[in-house]
Amino acid sequence: MTVYSPATTAIGIIGSGSYLPSDIVPNSVVAERAGVTEEWIVRKTGILERRRAAPHEATSDLATAAARAAMDDAGISEHDIAWVIVATSTPDHPQPATACLVQDRIGATQAAAFDINAVCAGFVFALQTAAQLLAGVGEQTEAKYALVIGADLYSRILDHTDRKTAVLFGDGAGAVVLGPARPGFGIVGTGTSTDGSLHGLIGVQAGGSRYPASTGTLADGQHFFRMRGREVRDFVNERLPLAVQGVLDAHDIDPADVKHFIPHQANGVMVGEVIPRLGLPNAHAYLPVDRHANTGAASIPLALDQAHRSGALADGELVLLAGFGGGMAVGTAVLRWDAETPKHLPRLHAPELAGSVA
Secondary structure (H helix, E strand, O other), X not given: OEEEEEOOXXXXXXXEEEXXXXXXXXXXXXXXXXXXXXXXXXXXXXXXXXXXXXXOOOHHHHHHHHHHHHXXXXXXXXXHEEEEEEEXXXXXXXXXXXXXXXXXXXXXXXXXXEEEOXXXXXXXXXXXXXXXXXXXXXXXXXXXXXEEEEEEEHHHOOOOOOHHHHOOEOEEEEEEEEEEOOOOOEEEEEEEEEOHHHHHHEEEOOOOOOOOOOHHHXXXXXXXXXXXXXXXXXXXXXXXXXXXXXXXXXXXXXXXXXXXXXXXXXOXXXXXXXXXXXXXXXXXXXXXHHHHOEOHHHHHHHHHHHHHHOOOOOOOOEEEXXXXXXXXXXXXXXXXXXXXXXXXXXXXOHHHHOOOEO
């Protein structure tokens, strides 16, 4: 079952930011360890390179950099933030929440902070949650904004000899600031669903209460990320078109009116194959997966920030976000873009964005 949530208050994205580690890892490096060729990686995934965090960097470091960039873009201070929400499936620690570390580092002392784990669909789930929280903010609350971050550092949980996963993932973070929007702008509506019967398609077995970390789980490689790729592809091919049609129907949106489509950057070839079946005749699809690879919950906000900073998103245009990931979860959101909110950072071309705080 999909839960559809229409916007009850004008809440929208007023700033965005992203961060990619500086270390660029080409296909030649991952191909050798995974026992495949560079040509095989491109043919199967469309990925040319990915970023890898430095040894001293953790997920919270990437998330904090993206958060600061989004705050600068929005022109708000740390004291304006009511919530810090981090979507991640690779937290710094099992506890406390990575969002708590981000909250401390940016000095958002008035904010409540928590994580959301819907794996690669997490950013859209977090966006929906933040919008609903902001819609209930009373006049007595001074902080009026939410910081929503998608951040993942998959390089630490990969078996680099497993060609099903090792070639797909990179590290990165993206963030947005949600706040009051002009009437008729911002989040139009969202849709979220989970099919828990398919939880076994994607996951990390060990390290939790079911299989605590031990010398045995390490020896068996149970701390590595595993994925049943063919079944995941079948899930996406079946459920993504239904999710897109469902959210548009639920919020009375003509598919022809959608101008921008920003999906989870799971696999460039897989997503490229399903896009023609989504029924979005006038939408431009953003697929920077060739340079970012799959950055988990960060992939949608990374692509959104790149589209925003390139000047591609015009005032009033409809933007459709679609995330899908382990669980198995699907999240969609329709936004009416507000390009009139003052932006304090210069517009960047896409090549300038990669590899830096954006």
